[in-house]
Amino acid sequence: MDYWGPIQLKPPHRRAAPTKAYVAVFVCFATKAVHLELVGDLSTAKFIEALRRFVSRRGLCSEIYSDNGRNFIGAANELRQLVKTKGHNQQIAQECADNGIQWHFNPPKASHFGGLWEATISSAQKHFVRVLGTHTLAYDSMETLLTQIECCLNSRPIVPMSDDANDYEVLTPGHFLVGTALKAVPDNNVIDIPFNRLRQWQQTQKLYQQLWKRWHLEYSSTLQTRTKWYNPPVHLQENQLVIIKDENAPPMSWKTGRIIQLHPGDDGTTRVVTLLTPTGRYTRPVSKICLLPISSPLERNESLTCAKST
Structure with a gap:
């Protein structure tokens, strides 16, 4: 998985400045299926929310490959700490332990290691940027557009x-x-x-x-x-x-x-x-x-x- 962006979103009212957002791209190694998620920022919390939406719709995956980004490292550490927390529900902890996600990070400064998802991002992002141009969409409209792009891919x-x-x-x-x-x-x-x-x-x-x-x-x-x-x-x-x-x-x-x-x-x-x-x-x-x-x-x-x- 990887990110592309930033993209500009229409502000809630006219006097506000446009807000930034990013697109999280999940690509299946086996079937080459694509899943796109709109993310508000590059924080660990937003990425975990996108990951949970992905797992809820597509199912739990056994391994994830990603770049060596700080938000991905933070997400992996936070998920690991969540499972180890004593106050966490024992049943959920056991399920996460049985179906734990193994995270693989590329070496630093080695974006070419992720050729599969980089090719997927390139195939959609360049046309998306050219078509969107200076237009800005609201959050729900952008989410609809990304879902339709995902369907096309x-x-x-x-x-x-x-x-x-x-x-x-x-x-x-x-x-x-x-x-x-x-x-x-x-x-x-x-x-x-x-x-x-x-x-x-x-x-x-x-x-x-x-x-x-x-x-x-x-x-x-x-x-x-x-x-x-x-x-x-x-x-x-x-x-x-x-x-x-x-x-x-x-x-x-x-x-x-x-x-x-x-x-x-x-x-x-x-x-x-x-x-x-x-x-x-x-x-x-x-x-x-x-x-x-x-x-x-x-x-x-x-x-x-x-x-x-x-």
């Missing part, structure tokens, strides 16, 4: 559900959190409406839609890998599940399709494919489709066979 496709030609579903981090794919509440498109003409809740949705449009296109581009000449090329195969890039897709919408036909050129390179989707057949260039981050076992075996043959 946890909706990204990871691997096909199956190799069935009629199955277009993909596994996402949201499946590990709620048991199914995460859904968004349908909303009107307010991206092109000026900010000052929108109500407070519509302003939050405008920022959310702008961030989705930026982030999902960038994430799709990272899945279109380009290999050097000394690496085996990416082999497209029939019946392979791919993501279809759509610049106008609404939030939380990932269009998928199965490749049913390859159209290689005179040089043998495939630049056009025919896709089968739940809504029909489409012909798309290879630049408009993306492979999933993790392929199915059948696709990996076939790719390995093609690489050995070449």
Whole structure:
């Protein structure tokens, strides 16, 4: 886990100065699921409150990795002292001892040790800062926006559900959190409406839609890998599940399709494919489709066979 910020919050009344807040980012090592918590400051007490909210919603974790920040060290010491307190309820103390959290701190001045959560922060923070700009939101509006951003990050496709030609579903981090794919509440498109003409809740949705449009296109581009000449090329195969890039897709919408036909050129390179989707057949260039981050076992075996043959 790590922090990003500070971010500016709208004051309770006009004459007050904007207040600062931070975002606590929790990333699961196993499923890459993301959890965001709005924190009022960098004190130990606020971090423990964020940690308790995280544990209450996601469950108790066995290990936590973090930077060597003073607030994290203070939280670990305070939790340890709480368990050792004689006046603490014996049952709760026993439960904490049985399910104690083992805390791992990175070495000082070694932020590169946390590459997993640093990449997660980078993927969302830079778009969040650009979209938010000089706008300030109230605490509850900012919390709503961060929760929707968390939902977007946890909706990204990871691997096909199956190799069935009629199955277009993909596994996402949201499946590990709620048991199914995460859904968004349908909303009107307010991206092109000026900010000052929108109500407070519509302003939050405008920022959310702008961030989705930026982030999902960038994430799709990272899945279109380009290999050097000394690496085996990416082999497209029939019946392979791919993501279809759509610049106008609404939030939380990932269009998928199965490749049913390859159209290689005179040089043998495939630049056009025919896709089968739940809504029909489409012909798309290879630049408009993306492979999933993790392929199915059948696709990996076939790719390995093609690489050995070449």
